[in-house]
Amino acid sequence: KAGVTQTPRYLIKTRGQQVTLSCSPISGHRSVSWYQQTPGQGLQFLFEYFSETQRNKGNFPGRFSGRQFSNSRSEMNVSTLELGDSALYLCASSRAGTNTGANVLTFGAGSRLTVL
């Protein structure tokens, strides 16, 4: 079956612009989580969605937002981009109800954002 699909894979933006990233989870997975990966900080948790509701949120400014649709696809948006937002943004889906317990996360290949 298809894995977690993230689009676009690569994109370049300039400071002040906004960006929207998309994530299609594995069929049947209802939980979608987003992470930011940078060389210095490793993986930082952004937020998790389940049944169109945000269940958990990491420590990121309000410029970072997301949503989930009824088909479990998710988008995240970053407004007023800053240079420091350059990173690999990873989406992960989980089979069970939420990003909980011993559930294994299945990651997409990521969207690499470069802010100039």
Next chain:
Amino acid sequence: AQSVAQPEDQVNVAEGNPLTVKCTYSVSGNPYLFWYVQYPNRGLQFLLKYITGDNLVKGSYGFEAEFNKSQTSFHLKKPSALVSDSALYFCAVRDKRNNDMRFGAGTRLTVKP
């Protein structure tokens, strides 16, 4: 507070030698523990997890990890390294009480022929 530490940014081993990638954590209770691997230009892939029971967990590609409660460690091991094992390895911890999941900063493993 919950945190995951991977004390080594880089681990170098020769092919055929055993490898160890270290992970320690600080969280109350008995958390769930995971190892993930990331190959270049790819997302993270699940290797293994510890839930409960036997302290030695076996996973994919010949990897195993040993849970040590007294030392709050979950080191990843493999008896004989392959060049193809070269990748970035992440340890992750999930607190059962609040389901908060944290990843370590990652350890880059390089296996030389």
